[in-house]
Amino acid sequence: MTVLEREDLQNLLVRIDERVKAIQEDIREINESRRCATNQIKIRTLERLVWGCLATVGALGARMLLEVVR
Template sequence: MSAMDREDMQILLARIDERVKDIQQDVKSINDSRKCQGHAVKIKFLERMVWGCTSAVALLGLRSLFEMMKR
């Protein structure tokens, strides 16, 4: 690969990166402007379920560790 090819590749990569960033910003603005209350409630419910399951697993782990240390 010659130096000219490398420079061309770097320029192309920079342009692609700029376009990807622009697309990401556009998608973010669309998502921010079109928030659905129903989806927000479902996501909040799922987050609570995950945290509940995580805390239950942590408590079971602590209980089993406590039982092992007791013996």
């Protein structure tokens, strides 16, 4: 591979990288504009359920540990 071919390939890679970054930014903007409030409410509810279950399991584990220690 000659020096000119390497430079051409490097320039091509730089242009491809810039184009990929531009596409990623476009996708990010589309995703931000398409967020649905209903989905956010559902996700928030699911998060609360998960944290509630984790807290319950933690409390039950602590209670069992306390009973074992006694």
